[in-house]
Amino acid sequence: MTIWLLILGVGAGSLMLRASFLVLLRGRKLPEGVILSLGLVPAAVLAALIAPELLYTPGTGTFAPFGPRLAAGLLAAAVAWKTRNLLLTLIAGLGLLLILD
């Protein structure tokens, strides 16, 4: 029962956030500062999603800079920069992690 409530709650909340501007606030004029900062959203959010994954050990949550994950992440970034190819980026990053870990 709790699990079904959880599923419905998370579903309703996620949908409201996704629909916030696209549906519920549509047609409103956004302030210039907001529009400028929207261009920065992808860079800022993606960096925040990536960085902790490279510097902390998953599960235990211990700070592990200069570990295999950082090395694999840097190699992946270099491959992404050179090739712009996601599959090669994944192969390089996962491959190095498997070798080092």
Added chain:
Amino acid sequence: MTEPCMSSPGGSSSFWQGLRAFVPLVPGVMPFGMVAGIAAVQAGFSPLQSMAFSLIGYAGSAQLVAAQMLGQTPALLIILATLVVNLRFAMYSASMLPLFDGVPLARRWLLAYGLTDQSYAVTMGRPAAEPHPVAYYTGATVLMWLTWQVGTATGALLGAGIPASWPLEFAVPLSFIALLVPVLKSQPQVLAAGVSAVIAVAAHSLPFRLNLILGAVCGMAAGLLVQRWKERQG
């Protein structure tokens, strides 16, 4: 000339282009979905509940956070935590609004439901000359949705059969790296990414992955300051 299934001429070809642009992300999303399916089953979801969670919640990080917290935290607090993790969807929603001119309400709800990190990033990285960004987004979103549902269902059914030592979940930050690199085109964007990364790491111990939101907001503020300053320099 006008494609029968799309609202605007040429929209069908944009749909397939968006779908094709998403293909390289499938090998990154599939293992992430499997990990989310496995985590839910191991946390006490039945395979059916795990699949319903993917279908109704449709949010990978939120599904993982909920699976982690189940059993020790009241459901209301778990829902709040997933809302914080998902706050970035409101930012994506706002940033895509200018593309959605003239899209009818019912379709807006459906397309909003399909909004994810990956379909958003693919749409933002579309070719500059793309004439039908909404159709392009729809193509990317349809393939993302199918990949995620197949991935989580597979994970839920395989359950505990997969060795925990496989670093499959690392495919997630790797695919984000591949999405971030092409976005770093200007000084403000590089600064936004740098500040965001440092804050997200420094604030890692905050509960409910608030470090993600804090990092993103600080990064955007820093990028905005530099952008304003450069404009004043002329």
